[in-house]
Amino acid sequence: MAVRRIALSGGKILMSETEEKFEERRSTDRGLRRLHRQGVREIGGRKSGNWDFFVPEFRVGAAYLKNSPEWLQKGEVLWKTRHKLVVKISLPASAGGGEIVCKSVVPKRGFFLGWSTARREAVNYRLLARAGFPMAELLGVGEERRFFCLKRAFLITRFAAGCCDGRVFEAGESGDSPADRDDFVRSSLRQLAGMHDLNYFHKGFKPYNILWSKPSEEARSIRLVLIDVATGRLVSRLRLAGCVRCDLGDFLEQLDLTWEQIADYVRFYRECRQRFRPPEKLAEQLMTLLAKRERRGKRKRRM
Numbered sequence: 001m002a003v004r005r006i007a008l009s010g011g012k013i014l015m016s017e018t019e020e021k022f023e024e025r026r027s028t029d030r031g032l033r034r035l036h037r038q039g040v041r042e043i044g045g046r047k048s049g050n051w052d053f054f055v056p057e058f059r060v061g062a063a064y065l066k067n068s069p070e071w072l073q074k075g076e077v078l079w080k081t082r083h084k085l086v087v088k089i090s091l092p093a094s095a096g097g098g099e100i101v102c103k104s105v106v107p108k109r110g111f112f113l114g115w116s117t118a119r120r121e122a123v124n125y126r127l128l129a130r131a132g133f134p135m136a137e138l139l140g141v142g143e144e145r146r147f148f149c150l151k152r153a154f155l156i157t158r159f160a161a162g163c164c165d166g167r168v169f170e171a172g173e174s175g176d177s178p179a180d181r182d183d184f185v186r187s188s189l190r191q192l193a194g195m196h197d198l199n200y201f202h203k204g205f206k207p208y209n210i211l212w213s214k215p216s217e218e219a220r221s222i223r224l225v226l227i228d229v230a231t232g233r234l235v236s237r238l239r240l241a242g243c244v245r246c247d248l249g250d251f252l253e254q255l256d257l258t259w260e261q262i263a264d265y266v267r268f269y270r271e272c273r274q275r276f277r278p279p280e281k282l283a284e285q286l287m288t289l290l291a292k293r294e295r296r297g298k299r300k301r302r303m
Helices: 019-043 054-067 117-130 176-195 237-252 257-273 281-303
Strands: 001-005 013-018 051-054 076-080 084-090 099-105 138-146 147-160 210-214 223-226
Touching: 051 117, 051 257, 054 138, 076 099, 076 223, 117 138, 117 147, 176 223, 176 237, 223 237, 237 257, 237 281, 257 281
Parallel strands: none
Antiparallel strands: 001 013, 051 138, 076 084, 084 099, 099 147, 138 147, 210 223
């Protein structure tokens, strides 16, 4: 069978694959790009003025929010920084009921003409949900502009009732039982491996961006809900190797794990990969990356 090779400058072969594998990869990548373009068309948006997008099931709730300009001040604050505010709001029965999460984002620069991170996150929600990942339900997104300059953007999702984030498993936290933590880590790595199989770079895969709940009587494993995908994007296979180490490092360094546990979880991640399985030295590369980050953090604390 003929082999198709992709080479870098200097004649160094980066990867080799058969024609059949190449056609399979190209068709999959084209399908993802098509889903991404479809999400961009559905959400729409314009840079000349205010705009918003709401799913049809949330029309009543959207009308309620539009008629209540102070809705951000009424909710329970879940996260607050200088440029981002996340609140939980309970809708009245007349507005459809239920609980929603509203994220308000202000650009870091005063004169900003580009698209907001909220719009990019909404497109990523659409893309990953259609690819089969357990994402939070997107309800709406919009931007407020003045003279083409972005002033504020918002993103609305359904509140995942009965879930808590993965910070309970981070270093220094009491957490739950070791079995729950192991199930959480393995379930999260399984989802991350699926994203990397699709050449998707999460760039924010951390425990506090993963919601989980204990298994019910019907389910054997914990339930995951992925949130905050504002920084994610599709990348080429040539760039995926570095992105894999970055995502794994961001996730595993937050947990109180030994080097042996990290090596075991990296082996599990490699087994979950269906396309383009990473090299066996991935665990060694990841440990080197984590050691560099730890030394860098110590130098910053000394300063």
